[in-house]
Amino acid sequence: MTTEMVGIEIEDLHLAFGKTKVLTGVNLTIEPGEFFAFLGPSGSGKSTLLRSIAGFGPQPEGHIRIGGKDVVDLPPWKRNVGMVFQSYALWPHLSVRENVAFGLKERKMPSSEIGPRVAAALDLVGLKHLAERMPNQLSGGQQQRIALARTVVVEPKVLLLDEPLSNLDASLRVQMRRELLALQRKLGLTTIFVTHDQEEANTTSDRMAVLDGGVIQQIGTPQTLYDTPENLFVASFLGTANILEGKVERDGGDIRFVAGTGDKLLLSSEADGTGAIVLRPQNIAITDRPDGDTLSGRILHREFLGSQIRYIVQAAGTEMVVDQGHKAGEAGYLPETDVHLKVNTQSAVWIPQ
């Protein structure tokens, strides 16, 4: 089961349900063989975008090219893209074998060939022994695998997964996402994975697109997006972010961020005008002694998390989240303590307004 790898290009895609605009100006290039994630909050248009690639939903404006061929006017049954539905959508009146064989029969494949192909697909997901079961006799995880087998058996050009793990319980989810990734690597199938869970996106995808309000906010590897968000939405959607608003002052060669409260931070990269800086909790250190470039604050609250302690610190006019590594025997700071925050400015990200 190897397929020729194809890429996907989406160009200026717009889509509306009646008068409600759901996708606006989507541009996206997915490389052949890439594991790509659509990440965003519920209602951001991830499913709509994915479904438009498969040919479902309202007719969009713009272009969707799969392997260089524009499919935007093709009906779903002529696109040869494999989609796994959030609900799995196994047909309850057909056995596992019949479910998996369905697409091959639709392609008028001789039955002498269908048998081995179905067996191989079931083998691939490790459920060969369940071939004669009915879908309602399977657990959630098994249904998920069968749905996957049913899709990949027809050797689609790309694989689309809409929140494939959301109906599984937590422990199975971690296992399944690893299996999913392993399978994708094995088949070398260009894959899009829709999720609202950043951990899922981070751990599986080569690159991802963050969506909000039907607009792509940023595209990149998980690490790029986390370390260098381009806007406040991406910054705060991925992980915890302290956001300080203010402006930039130049003083000779120094570039300094000045918060609304007057607190100042020396920046180590180019910045200008007004905007905000994003500081991750682990890139801030708590010290007793101020130096030229610290923020003074007061500890409001602390949460012991095991490997680290999370402090909520009143500083620079807001409540900042600060994580400090924890080693055995260290007491850490108590609430109501006055402290100073030393910021690793190399990691601070400037987001102009």
Added chain:
Amino acid sequence: MTSSSRPAAGGRSLADRLPDALFPKLSGPAIVGLFIAIFLGGFLIFPVLQVIYVAFQDPGSGALTLRNFGDFFATSLFRESFVNSFYVSAMSVVFATLIALPLAYITTRFNFGGAMIVQSLGFIPLIMPPFVGAVAMQLIFGRNGTVNLLLREHFGFTIPFMDGLNGVILVQSIHYFPFILINLSTSLRNIDRSMEEAAQNLGSHGMRLFRKIVFPLAMPGYIAGAVLVFIKVFDDLGTPLLLNVNNMLAPQAYLRITSVGISDPMGYVISVILVAFSVLSLWASFLVMRGKDYATVQKGGGGLARRDLKTREKVLAYGAVALILLLVLSPHIGLLLLSLGTVWSYAPLPDGYTLQNYVTMWENSQQYIANTLLYAGLAALGDVIIGTAIAYIVLRTGIWGRKGLDYLATAALAVPGVVLGIGYLRSFQGIDVPFVGEPLASWWVIIAIALMIRRLPYALRACMAALQQVSHALEEAAENLGASKTRTIRRIVIPLMMGGILAGFVTSFATAAVELSATIMLVSSDADSPLAYGIYLFMQTPSGRGAGAALGIVAVVIVGLGTLLSQIIVERDKKLKTQSGDH
């Protein structure tokens, strides 16, 4: 129904519990339940068992035997009747499907402006008793009816729509297709969009997709509807009788009992076959559907995706719906014309129009109408009283055997009217009613009781639904404030159920008013006849047809108004409840 006290908690010794077990203290609901069980036992179970028993009894010696069944199958008329009943029922299912399938498909798959029309299409046939339409259908589709006269004149050929069994099939499928329409539509709406999309994604579309995925998923609903149609047609007496088709099972049972006599075993054998087939069909459909609850709609999902019709498809869809509407309305149209016509034979339309038929009808039918109001009124009243009591016992008490009470009342569904009629005649002939000096079987009250038993399953469902909507917390609130159980039922439960109870009453009343199969066997004198039997009598003579049709219109109006009224009551009740829930 022996004890309403909750099972005693552990800890009491057997000796302590023994007196309770031997002499159960009966609570109010338990006593009521016991009475209902006795009533149903006497007027439903006993007569039916009696019929079955007699079917296996040697008429001479009274010994148990299978000889009667041997005789039945040795007689060619009976074999023919058996085959005919089966054929007519099966063909009615086929034609009802042909009517219902396009309607269900159009309304669930497309954005179709006429969905409302199709919805009401599902009700129109049900507000006319099928036998009433049968005669009118003769005039429109018969050998010398409107359609064939026109066909002969313009095209030189005719179609035997109404000849013999064809007529029964046509009338029955037009009357009963809503069962399939309603069930199939519900099933189709319960299919999740992703079921279809997954198939499209794998390369399937169009009719192939419908055949391999959509229709199989809707199969449970279709089978539920089709079985109902099959059973109803198999058991029906009125329509074949009025169309003068006697070589079917139900008419044969009726004719044997009325012409040969109450001791002739053939009527009983046929009854057993009718009941056995009803039960067998239900059982078979149960087997087929077991484990196939295919409702796949996800939370928040909206069933199959609908698409807009293209212009050409629109013309086709509206054309099909209009044609079916015309077909379904033809009995009503025919009946109206017949009731208003002077003479109507060998002509596409009546020769002239008059109200004379209504005058004749009124002069001759006041007794029928009065009887009908009395019987149907009593039956419906009994139904809602028993229905409310059973609903309360089943849903609100822990009385032993309460489920059995529900099943007992519902079992009436599987008993054809003819069978109940024969059972009553046989069982109650020898019982004289005190002070009246008449056998129970020919006393007019027995007709009301038969109607009550026949309609009870429907009234019971209405009462159950009504009680389910009354939140238990409302009762508990009343009890918490110190009201006793009885007072709570009277002051809180019944008033809150009133909408549902009224709707149940009206439905029972309207359908009981036009029931023919059980009553036709129990009517012992013209003075005791209800309207349905009156129509039957009128229709026996060509000169009485006009007046019969006028009486038929009265029946349609009663049922129609009843249906409308119950609809209004249900709607108003719903509104009332949601308003009070808003605060």
